[in-house]
Amino acid sequence: MSEALTGPELVALVRRVFQPRAGERALAILVDLPDAKVPDDANWAARRAIAAAWTAELNTHRAELGLETHLVVYPNVHTNNGDLPERAWLHTGGPLPSVNALDPAASVSFADLYAGHPILIALTKFSATAPLKLAAKTHPIRAATMPGFREDMIPALRLDYAEVNRRVELLKDLLDRAEGADFHFDTPSGACELHLDLRHRTGHASGGLLPKPGVAGNLPSGEAYIVPYEGERDGDPSRTAGIMPVQFGPEIVRYRFAQNKAEEVISEGPRSREEAALLAREPAYGNLAELGLGVLAAFGVKPIGEILLDEKLGLHLAFGRSDHFGGQVGPAQFSSHDAVIHIDRVYVPETQPDVKVVSVDLQMGDGTTVPLMRDGAYSVGF
DSSP, X not given: OOOOOOHHHHHHHHHHHHOOOTTOOEEEEEEEEOOSSSOOOHHHHHHHHHHHHHHHHHHHTHHHHOOEEEEEEEEOOSSTTOOOOSEEEEEOSSSOOOGGGOOGGGOEEHHHHHHHOSEEEEOOSSOOHHHHHHHTTTSSOEEEXXXXXXXXXXXXXXXXXXXXXXXXXXXXXXXXXXXXXXXXXXXXXEEEEEEEEOTTOOOEEESSOOOSTTEEEESSOOEEEEOOOOOOSTTOOOOOEEEEEEEETTEEEEEEEETTEEEEEOSOSHHHHHHHHHHHHOGGGGBEEEEEEEOGGGGTOOOOSOHHHHTTSSEEXXXXXXXXXXXXXXXXXXXXXXXXXXXXXXXSTTTOTTOEEEEEEEXXXXXXXXXXXXXXXXXXXX
């Protein structure tokens, strides 16, 4: 059975997430376009169709919403969380253009787009979260990013986000006060222990509510997250160290971390060799960029194979870019624009069935220990 949001549901969603303000006149829905390097696929085409349908529905109900909605296209940037191009195109109707048909004379700068569209929804193939977070620091925008969004995620947009946000804020408070996190994983080849250094950092809440200018976050949402300390202070190296397991199909790759970087792969197998080669070629990929704590599994949401939703279910750890979260690793640390990446590894049974999260403990600034997770489930009271 197909899922779709009705016009009134879309109006309610925009009102709930963004809480439009007096004087705001327009909302932009962004889509990226396929090209010769990254050809189209069925999910991508369906996502663009969803964006066009949402634009039409919201404009049908513009009197109720109080905003005009514009569909905006731009060439894809070939990688998740890469910088956006300098210019975009407002689509005025009919079939979406191909990249080759875009007329430079008809384009607008993203700076001008932000000036006229304080609310943005990015229904893209490649995540625009990092560049929009950074843009929100200098432009009066707020943005919901929906990379990889699919029709089967629509039920997650109907959740009680007041309760989601309450749980996320509780977890953020714990991350704010924590100075470290200790992980105990169990795998068929043995236990893995990992310590994350959380000193000098504060947490972030992404509870599905974006009412104030200056913020960008995923939708569907439901996570608290923090960047581990990356060792940027003179004489104070990061204490992140240990072994992190990640399951790829039947193979579990084990990364050895020191000072918050994956120094080597200590497992054997085809994917292990691929990951080792990637670390050698692109050292910034091995930066431990995020500890994320999703909450949506408790609301009955199941993984569907798309990071946008799956990471919001429970524990996840990310590699790569961190500057959009307040860290130190950004595009300058990668070999090229196309190499920039922020990629999450999600620790729920459906995504990594052979990696068991036995325990996660937070080491607090006052010297106490908070048992955060036991056997893959939160042990803090919500």
